[in-house]
Amino acid sequence: MLAKKAKPESSNRIRKAFIYVRVSSAQQVSNLSLQSQEIACREYCRKNEMEVIGLFREEGESAKTADRTQLNRMLLDCKQQKPDYVIIYAVDRFARRNSDHAQLQLMLETMGVKLRSVTQNIDESATGRFVGTLLSAVAELDNAHRKERSVIGMKARLARGGWTFKAPLGYLNGKSATGEKTLLPDPERAAFIRQAFELYASGLYTKKQVLEIVTKCGLRTKAGKKVSLQTFVQLLRRPTYIGRLVVESWEVSESATFPPLVTDEIFAQVQALLSGKRLSITPRQRNNPDFPLRNFVRCGYCDRPLTASWSKGRNQTYPYYRCPNRHCDSRQSKNLKPMNIRREQLEMHFLEFLKQLQPKPAYRKLFAEVVLDLWKDRQVHAAAQYKAAQQKISALRERQGQLEEALIFRRVIGEATYREYADKLKEEMMIAEIEGQAAQLEDFDIEAALTFANFVMLNAATMWSESNLEQKQRLQHVLFPRGVTFADGVYRTEQTSLIFFELEREGTQKEGLVALTGIEPVF
Secondary structure, eight states, rough: OOOOOOOOOSSOOOOOOEEEEESSSHHHHTTOOOOOOOHHHHHHHHHHHHEEEEEEEEEEESSSSOOOOHHHHHHHHHHHHSEEEESSSSSHHHSSSSHHHHHHHHHHHHOOEEEESSSSSSOOHHHHHHHHOOOOOOOOHHHHHHHHHHHHHHHHHHTTTTTOOOOTTTEEEOOOOOSOOOEETTTTTHHHHHHHHHHTTTTSSSSHHHHHHHHHTTTOOOOSEEEEEEEHHHTTGGGGOOOOOOOOTEEEEOOOOOOSSHHHHHHHHHHHHTTTTOOOOOOOOOTTTTTTTTTTEETTTTBBBBEEEEEEESSEEEEEEEEOOOOOOOHHHHSSSOOOEEHHHHHHHHHHHHHHHOOOOOGGHHHHHHHHHHHHHHHHHHHHHHHHHHHHHHHHHHHHHHHHHHTSSOOSSSSHHHHHHHHHHHHHHHHHHHHHHHOOOOOOOOHHHHHHHHHHHHHHHHHHHHHHHHHHHHHHHHHOOTOOEEEETTTOSSSOOHHHHHHHHHHHHHHHHOOOOOOOOEH
């Protein structure tokens, strides 16, 4: 029912009006909804002798918030052009929250502008204000009910393994053979996502380096832009790529019906790297190729990483490594020389230190035997761990079935109790699955690995001196996981690479006489 005709004011001045119309979806933009609202508003203005001096069309923006492009523009124009009225088709086209309606009406009244609806009787009287408040409250309630129904439907779709949100990068929104909303691999981007996970899982690249690689290969957003580092890191954490539907706020964790882009094993390795539970041998960032040992070698007096730079002499510049700690013992003691050493001296000592890691030829065969024994033991241990994890998962699934039976069939527990124990079971099952994946060993050629390890042991110094910056730093990290210290011309380390440590320890057990002296790093 149309609102009653407004009473003409006593003044002969022509009253001016803005018309504001809005639809909330692109589908409504394409049909006659906006046009119908505009026609009704113009007819209202004609009957009430108002001159339309502005039309504001909000196309496909929600009324749940007051942050709308055309609405903000209209409010700004109200201050400048001072219309007498703002004409809307209905209150729910203006605002769908009671608080927003009250705030907007107050803003208009402050500027001397009155709000009128074509289909509802609202004005500045006590009754008119009450009607406006009631109508906006009804609109808010209707919107809340729609949201609840939408969420229920989305949860049900997720429980069936379907998809209900915007597709993440690497997937496209689509439908399954049964017509259910789901995800389909994006033929343009899926391969890049898979490549990104595999590169980062190797532990050889930083997140930034992986992003640079896949970007050069052609990875772009659906809008054709480059992927930001922040978005890329979030992407690496999404279980969607292994076919898991996880929405923590809804307490949903289900297996999906759409195909995964990444294996569970690769995903687990990536999560371990992101959380710091797995060692990465990526080179340091912001490096200077002139100083490969910078931030790797630590001061032997204060344990601070050495910095490095070029120092200007009388006729030329000289490369130096130095301790940045002003309170270092080497600076405080008169008997010690401050840690400030020429690059060629520090690196020459480092090469000599690497040469000391070389085992004598007589122990190389023993090394291969020890490593093979250790690998076999590790395989047996890993198989036992994997079997235990699978047994744990089976037991948890059985408990989950018993819990569902207690709720659905026997009805001996309530929904709240079921949810509490179900959440605990899901958490335990996820931990067990991660343990099982971690226990699985990668299938690789152990003989080839031994050949390469022998080569490294015999040629560590040569390899380091002939490598580029990135290769040098990776080799440093592999040979000395905890870094090295330097003082008084001597390098020391808390721990050498596992292969040297295991050779010395296991070799002592095999010889049964004295400790092996084939490998003698300086301590």
